[in-house]
Amino acid sequence: MTRVLCYSWSERTARVAAAVAAELAVEMDRIVAPRVRAGGLWGMLVWGRAARAGADTPVEVPPVDWPRFGALVLAAPVWAGRVAVPMASFLRAHPALPPRLGLVMTGADPRRPAGAFADFARLAGREPLATLYVARARVERGDFAPDIAEFCAALAAGP
Numbered sequence: 001m002t003r004v005l006c007y008s009w010s011e012r013t014a015r016v017a018a019a020v021a022a023e024l025a026v027e028m029d030r031i032v033a034p035r036v037r038a039g040g041l042w043g044m045l046v047w048g049r050a051a052r053a054g055a056d057t058p059v060e061v062p063p064v065d066w067p068r069f070g071a072l073v074l075a076a077p078v079w080a081g082r083v084a085v086p087m088a089s090f091l092r093a094h095p096a097l098p099p100r101l102g103l104v105m106t107g108a109d110p111r112r113p114a115g116a117f118a119d120f121a122r123l124a125g126r127e128p129l130a131t132l133y134v135a136r137a138r139v140e141r142g143d144f145a146p147d148i149a150e151f152c153a154a155l156a157a158g159p
């Protein structure tokens with residue numbers, strides 16, 4: 001059984017993560033960051049700088065025994081070319097995770113952000129079995145179903 005854990009500021013990553021959870025017919029949990037509020041350009045500047053600096057913020061995560069699951073899908077947006085601060089903060093606290101991981105990101109850039117995925121894998125402490133990047137424009141068009149199927153197949157096929 002797989003579980004999905006998502007941080008999303010403006011719900012785009014949540015849409016993609018929810019589609020992964022639906023494809024796998026599993027539950028999705030959310031990371032809540034009470035000090036991070038959606039807040040226009042100023043918020044983007046502040047939190048972009050925090051992501052670049054490797055800063056942390058308090059997070060609330062459901063009390064789930066993650067290693068109990070055969071695989072975990074972590075989903076977060078790209079912030080300043082890195083993983084969004086709340087997901088990074090969760091991972092920097094060294095939670096116990098299952099060995100099989102899938103990583104999902106959304107971002108404004110149409111190109112896959114290799115550096116952000118490397119950051120994500122380093123923070124998670126393992127190489128993912130599967131990765132999925134959906135650019136913001138495609139999230140908004142809602143035409144990412146084939147990517148979801150491919151990602152879920154790669155996750156299932158891993159060792």
Ligand SMILES: Cc1cc2nc3c(=O)[nH]c(=O)nc-3n(C[C@H](O)[C@H](O)[C@H](O)COP(=O)(O)O)c2cc1C
Nearest residue numbers: 008009010011012013048077079080081107108109
């Ligand atoms: C603080 C901040 C920094 C961002 N930095 C980047 C970036 O470096 N590269 C990028 O492609 N998108 C960047 N974005 C855009 C988001 O990654 C993109 O809109 C994403 O789909 C939002 O996901 P969400 O709705 O789950 O929060 C940034 C957004 C925010 C709020």
